[in-house]
Amino acid sequence: MTRVLTFTLAACLTASIAVAQEPSPAITLLPATPSQWDVAAHLTWLGERRTAQPFQWDRWINVASGGGTIGYYWTSHLKTELDVSTSTEDEIYSFEPIALPGTNTFLPLERDHEFRLTTAALGVVGQFYENTWFHPFVSAGLELVHEREHVETTVPVVPPRGISPPIVTVPETIVRLSARPYVVTGFKVYVSQRAFIRSDVRASWSADGLAALAWHNGVGFDF
Numbered sequence: 666m667t668r669v670l671t672f673t674l675a676a677c678l679t680a681s682i683a684v685a686q687e688p689s690p691a692i693t694l695l696p697a698t699p700s701q702w703d704v705a706a707h708l709t710w711l712g713e714r715r716t717a718q719p720f721q722w723d724r725w726i727n728v729a730s731g732g733g734t735i736g737y738y739w740t741s742h743l744k745t746e747l748d749v750s751t752s753t754e755d756e757i758y759s760f761e762p763i764a765l766p767g768t769n770t771f772l773p774l775e776r777d778h779e780f781r782l783t784t785a786a787l788g789v790v791g792q793f794y795e796n797t798w799f800h801p802f803v804s805a806g807l808e809l810v811h812e813r814e815h816v817e818t819t820v821p822v823v824p825p826r827g828i829s830p831p832i833v834t835v836p837e838t839i840v841r842l843s844a845r846p847y848v849v850t851g852f853k854v855y856v857s858q859r860a861f862i863r864s865d866v867r868a869s870w871s872a873d874g875l876a877a878l879a880w881h882n883g884v885g886f887d888f
Contacts, residue, residue, distance in 0.1 A: 703744075705863050705885025706733045711752055712878045713782060726780050728752040730879070741795050746804065748786040754779050777817040785809045786847060786867075804849035808869050812841040845869050845876055859886045 709730035732750025739745070757778045762771040788806020816837045851865020862884055869877040 700859070700887035701738050703736045703738070703861075703885055703887045704733065705861075705883045707731070707750070707863070707881040707883025709750060709752075709882075710880045711782070713780070714876055715757070724757075726755045726757065726782075728755045728780070728782070730782075732784075733883075734885070736790060742792050744790045744792065746788055746790050746806075748788075749784070751783040752781055754781050756780075772820065775819040777819070779815040779817075781813045783811040788847070788849070790849075792853075798855045800853045800855075802849075802851060802853065802865075804865075806847060808845050808847045810841075810843045810845065812843070814839040814841070843871070845871050851881070859888065861885055861887070 709732065711726075711728050711730045713726040713728075715724045715726065730750045730752040732748060734746055734748040736744045736746035757780070759776045759778065761774045761776060763774050764771050786806055786808040788804045790802050790804040792800050792802040794800050816839065818836075847867050847869040849865050849867045851863065853861045853863045855861045864882045865880075867877075867879040867881065868875065869879075
């Protein structure tokens with residue numbers, strides 16, 4: 666009987682050691698089945714460079730912007746993505762000297778330019794790594810821009826003595842539509858199997874060179 670108990674205990678101990686030595690399964694944050702879509706909401710710092718307008722000092726518009734993206738994965742590393750966003754308003758002031766008819770007198774007109782932008786960008790994204798929690802990516806595509814500029818002109822309160830300048834100022838609203846290429850670099854950090862934090866920088870270009878810089882930060886999920 667003692668021999669039987671000894672043999673049984675030895676067999677159990679050997680089996681336990683063998684099980685303990687088996688490698689543990691790999692732990693990953695990504696689900697076993699790959700996702701086909703992802704969506705994200707983002708807040709953005711947007712800088713727009715004004716090159717075609719006669720501003721004497723600051724040629725950059727700096728605004729906050731908000732929007733969202735939706736992407737479709739063709740493979741685990743390649744997807745198509747649509748980004749839509751709209752901005753708050755920013756102001757730039759300009760001064761324009763106006764010569765009064767028949768005199769050598771110039772009046773400085775102050776113009777207040779208020780800008781608001783809405784963009785829709787469609788691009789192709791290349792995402793690196795697989796089955797990890799950190800994914801850097803690059804992207805390139807075309808950005809459509811709807812720009813609204815509202816201009817208020819201010820005439821000096823007291824004109825030169827004896828001169829009544831025939832200047833009438835009317836608020837003006839200008840709408841511009843444009844298309845420009847862009848490139849993006851950024852990363853996604855997964856905090857669960859489906860949810861992630863995303864940050865990226867987008868540079869847009871026009872015929873005059875660098876047109877805009879946008880820094881996006883947001884959250885999203887795969888499905």
